[in-house]
Amino acid sequence: xxxxxxxxxxxxxxxxxxxxxxxxxxxxxxxxxxxxxxxxxxxxxxxxxxxxxxxxxxxxxxxxxxxxxxxxxxxxxxxxxxxxxxxxxxxxxxxxxxxxxxxxxxxxxxxxxxxxxxxxxxxxxxxxxxxxxxxxxxxxxxxxxxxxxxxxxxxxxxxxxxxxxxxxxxxxxxxxxxxxxxxxxxxxxxxxxxxxxxxxxxxxxxxxxxxxxxxxxxxxxxxxxxxxxxxxxxxxxxxxxxxxxxxxxxxxxxxxxxxxxxxxxxxxxxxxxxxxxxxxxxxxxxxx
Amino acid sequence: xxxxxxxxxxxxxxxxxxxxxxxxxxxxxxxxxxxxxxxxxxxxxxxxxxxxxxxxxxxxxxxxxxxxxxxxxxxxxxxxxxxxxxxxxxxxxxxxxxxxxxxxxxxxxxxxxxxxxxxxxxxxxxxxxxxxxxxxxxxxxxxxxxxxxxxxxxxxxxxxxxxxxxxxxxxxxxxxxxxxxxxxxxxxxxxxxxxxxxxxxxxxxxxxxxxxxxxxxxxxxxxxxxxxxxxxxxxxxxxxxxxxxxxxxxxxxxxxxxxxxxxxxxxxxxxxxxxxxxxxxxxxxxxxxxxxxxxxxxxxxxxxxxxxxxxxxxxxxxxxxxxxxxxxxxxxxxxxxxxx
Amino acid sequence: xxxxxxxxxxxxxxxxxxxxxxxxxxxxxxxxxxxxxxxxxxxxxxxxxxxxxxxxxxxxxxxxxxxxxxxxxxxxxxxxxxxxxxxxxxxxxxxxxxxxxxxxxxxxxxxxxxxxxxxxxxxxxxxxxxxxxxxxxxxxxxxxxxxxxxxxxxxxxxxxxxxxxxxxxxxxxxxxxxxxxxxxxxxxxxxxxxxxxxxxxxxxxxxxxxxxxxxxxxxxxxxxxxxxxxxxxxxxxxxxxxxxxxxxxxxxxxxxxxxxxxxxxxx
Numbered sequence: 034x035x036x037x038x039x040x041x042x043x044x045x046x047x048x049x050x051x052x053x054x055x056x057x058x059x060x061x062x063x064x065x066x067x068x069x070x071x072x073x074x075x076x077x078x079x080x081x082x083x084x085x086x087x088x089x090x091x092x093x094x095x096x097x098x099x100x101x102x103x104x105x106x107x108x109x110x111x112x113x114x115x116x117x118x119x120x121x122x123x124x125x126x127x128x129x130x131x132x133x134x135x136x137x138x139x140x141x142x143x144x145x146x147x148x149x150x151x152x153x154x155x156x157x158x159x160x161x162x163x164x165x166x167x168x169x170x171x172x173x174x175x176x177x178x179x180x181x182x183x184x185x186x187x188x189x190x191x192x193x194x195x196x197x198x199x200x201x202x203x204x205x206x207x208x209x210x211x212x213x214x215x216x217x218x219x220x221x222x223x224x225x226x227x228x229x230x231x232x233x234x235x236x237x238x239x240x241x242x243x244x245x246x247x248x249x250x251x252x253x254x255x256x257x258x259x260x261x262x263x264x265x266x267x268x269x270x271x272x273x274x275x276x277x278x279x280x281x282x283x284x285x286x287x288x289x290x291x292x293x294x295x296x297x298x299x300x301x302x303x304x305x306x307x308x309x310x311x312x313x314x315x316x317x318x319x320x321x
Numbered sequence: 322x323x324x325x326x327x328x329x330x331x332x333x334x335x336x337x338x339x340x341x342x343x344x345x346x347x348x349x350x351x352x353x354x355x356x357x358x359x360x361x362x363x364x365x366x367x368x369x370x371x372x373x374x375x376x377x378x379x380x381x382x383x384x385x386x387x388x389x390x391x392x393x394x395x396x397x398x399x400x401x402x403x404x405x406x407x408x409x410x411x412x413x414x415x416x417x418x419x420x421x422x423x424x425x426x427x428x429x430x431x432x433x434x435x436x437x438x439x440x441x442x443x444x445x446x447x448x449x450x451x452x453x454x455x456x457x458x459x460x461x462x463x464x465x466x467x468x469x470x471x472x473x474x475x476x477x478x479x480x481x482x483x484x485x486x487x488x489x490x491x492x493x494x495x496x497x498x499x500x501x502x503x504x505x506x507x508x509x510x511x512x513x514x515x516x517x518x519x520x521x522x523x524x525x526x527x528x529x530x531x532x533x534x535x536x537x538x539x540x541x542x543x544x545x546x547x548x549x550x551x552x553x554x555x556x557x558x559x560x561x562x563x564x565x566x567x568x569x570x571x572x573x574x575x576x577x578x579x580x581x582x583x584x585x586x587x588x589x590x591x592x593x594x595x596x597x598x599x600x601x602x603x604x605x606x607x608x609x610x611x612x613x614x615x616x617x618x619x620x621x622x623x624x625x626x627x628x629x630x631x632x633x634x635x636x637x638x639x640x641x642x643x644x645x646x647x648x649x650x651x652x653x654x655x656x657x658x659x660x661x
Numbered sequence: 662x663x664x665x666x667x668x669x670x671x672x673x674x675x676x677x678x679x680x681x682x683x684x685x686x687x688x689x690x691x692x693x694x695x696x697x698x699x700x701x702x703x704x705x706x707x708x709x710x711x712x713x714x715x716x717x718x719x720x721x722x723x724x725x726x727x728x729x730x731x732x733x734x735x736x737x738x739x740x741x742x743x744x745x746x747x748x749x750x751x752x753x754x755x756x757x758x759x760x761x762x763x764x765x766x767x768x769x770x771x772x773x774x775x776x777x778x779x780x781x782x783x784x785x786x787x788x789x790x791x792x793x794x795x796x797x798x799x800x801x802x803x804x805x806x807x808x809x810x811x812x813x814x815x816x817x818x819x820x821x822x823x824x825x826x827x828x829x830x831x832x833x834x835x836x837x838x839x840x841x842x843x844x845x846x847x848x849x850x851x852x853x854x855x856x857x858x859x860x861x862x863x864x865x866x867x868x869x870x871x872x873x874x875x876x877x878x879x880x881x882x883x884x885x886x887x888x889x890x891x892x893x894x895x896x897x898x899x900x901x902x903x904x905x906x907x908x909x910x911x912x913x914x915x916x917x918x919x920x921x922x923x924x925x926x927x928x
Binding site for chain 2: 112251
């Protein structure tokens with residue numbers, strides 16, 4: 034029973050981590066290797082605002098989310114847009130920025146001492162005989178709410194539909210008057226905010242460590258590769274598969290193997306079904 | 322532009338001496354021979370003489386070895402990115418694999434360095450190619466992702482499973498038989514790698530690689546298996562990196578997870594971009610510049626990685642030429658204003 | 662010589678396409694297309710823009726995966742084989758959009774196909790089963806298809822060559838593999854009248870050398886002079902097949918091209 038509960042919690046954690054990445058890739062075909070960096074940055078900014086500037090917790094969260102979104106948008110607008118279309122340069126540029134942020138944080142901020150964010154609600158509750166922190170419940174709820182909100186956003190609002198159109202066929206969307214660059218900025222902003230949300234919800238479970246930046250990137254990429262780059266449904270399904278696989282290996286083999294699971298998932302997917310579970314670009318070699 | 326002036330544009334024209342020396346058969350004077358040979362000679366002599374010059378500064382001799390290791394990685398990166406079309410984001414993978422294989426052979430089987438280094442080079446190259454193989458038939462972004470992931474995952478796996486010495490690494494390895502061997506082995510390898518690859522890309526094989534990069538549809542339609550050639554390219558780059566890693570293991574007499582580190586990811590890329598992508602020599606020059614600076618900035622810790630990343634971004638975004646490309650252009654062409 | 666040509670029994674088509682269908686997203690690009698090509702044929706594939714001609718070529722030569730259907734070549738099922746394996750068997754194609762190495766001499770553009778296993782096995786277009794120097798073989802091939810050796814045309818930089826030569830270069834790329842079948846994707850497009858006048862005899866010459874040709878074309882007059890059979894596609898379906906006269910008499914074909922029945926006869 035606890036496997037199921039922890040499995041769900043872990044899977045939703047992965048969903049949260051992966052959503053931002055898959056959104057950006059889905060809309061603008063841009064693999065945002067700075068995703069993990071934005072995650073850590075959001076957490077750190079919140080900590081700064083709470084502990085150095087003295088804002089209250091909820092306000093700090095909102096401010097840092099907004100800032101993260103702006104940073105993501107700026108990243109696209111000033112840097113990545115100049116290398117759009119050149120896959121090699123896109124990858125190097127977003128990787129370099131991510132690296133700069135993470136290592137910059139390691140040097141300039143997150144060193145010496147523990148940085149933590151408090152849980153939203155302290156304490157735990159017993160569910161089906163398993164003791165679960167309130168924070169973890171909040172994680173699951175947040176995850177579900179986020180997915181639902183995003184789904185509504187994409188299906189219901191004009192902006193969301195525009196993003197979806199871009200994701201399906203960029204050129205067709207452009208002929209309909211959708212500005213592809215503006216959409217890309219928007220998607221980067223939203224993707225960054227999602228990374229920030231994931232950070233704010235997940236970081237209270239542990240402490241803010243720079244390493245998390247790389248870990249989140251690995252997990253997000255693993256989930257998205259397994260699910261199919263660009264597919265939300267795939268990402269969610271993949272997150273659950275990997276999430277449960279991790280919990281099971283932790284239970285039966287030992288806690289350390291979680292990372293191995295991620296690695297095997299990536300390799301296995303690439304060998305057996307490269308486009309992932311619901312890969313939109315099913316025919317990976319297809320270019321006419 | 323005032324109304325009286327005529328429109329002018331800048332024109333680049335090959336220098337006379339370049340045109341005369343383009344076909345080697347037409348070389349007829351010492352000046353022309355010098356023109357051709359001087360750059361290559363300067364590089365070769367410079368690198369070969371460096372250890373002697375630095376004898377008084379053993380610390381900088383070490384730095385020279387570092388330069389060579391990074392140079393091997395950078396050459397591999399430049400080759401893969403600009404001649405085959407694959408972006409290898411994780412140089413640390415090759416270094417780590419090479420270092421660990423050499424370390425294991427040395428520590429557990431007692432093989433001496435002059436055996437472990439070649440074996441680690443080739444075996445490491447094969448191993449890296451094999452684990453990167455699944456993403457070769459796929460689009461380029463997958464290769465970038467996986468090459469990024471592996472060096473991030475490897476240390477965590479080693480830590481988690483506590484194999485190969487875990488976080489402490491494998492210690493107590495043999496060093497090279499003498500300091501001179503240590504220095505010159507690497508330098509010779511770098512020189513051989515650079516000139517051999519430069520030669521290879523002008524051969525027919527180089528055209529196939531170029532096709533793989535620029536026009537893979539036509540290459541496939543010409544009956545050639547793209548994946549095989551990509552694998553070959555990866556093997557070359559991996560081998561160079563593993564060579565560097567194996568040497569590192571014996572220079573420091575230790576192999577550990579830090580050898581999968583980010584330095585090995587970012588510096589080769591930055592060096593290639595700064596030095597001039599697509600020239601192979603530019604990668605070496607980039608290392609000669611960046612690595613000493615990196616050593617000087619050691620006190621600033623990981624900030625230097627951040628700085629390099631930013632420099633790299635700047636170069637990429639503003640599509641700068643790179644040193645080697647700029648120098649070559651100046652050497653071979655001159656600019657003048659021409660009236661339209 | 663022997664095994665690379667005519668492995669199919671007489672009567673058995675060299676290339677058979679059965680029930681091939683392919684959709685991209687919601688668009689049905691090919692719908693249950695059948696085609697049979699016998700050794701020595703010149704088959705024309707025509708149809709308005711968007712009718713699926715190039716998609717069919719891609720499907721036959723392995724550049725896209727089929728949703729349904731089967732492709733057999735020389736009696737073997739090559740459905741969903743990889744493009745290089747199909748080319749290795751002798752089924753080659755040209756590309757509508759050519760991307761030669763513009764900064765290199767023309768003959769260097771043939772080095773890549775001459776590097777392939779098939780070329781090494783067969784010696785390239787004229788090799789007697791062994792590959793000599795690739796450069797020499799390349800120049801020889803180019804000379805045969807009309808690059809005048811005296812004027813050093815094979816040595817000219819590809820960016821300086823006009824379209825007619827580039828189209829021939831693309832054909833030469835296929836010839837370097839000593840093919841049995843060459844699928845020509847719009848080789849006539851973009852040619853001037855004089856270039857056309859020299860291209861048609863080249864096609865005829867290829868046929869006389871024993872190559873089977875499938876030609877996707879828009880320029881119908883010249884095609885009809887060469888093809889002994891014509892297939893018409895429209896919206897991914899085969900709507901007509903037969904000789905040129907038979908096919909152009911079909912109401913559907915005229916409507917496909919011109920939208921109405923009142924139309925000038927073409928042949």
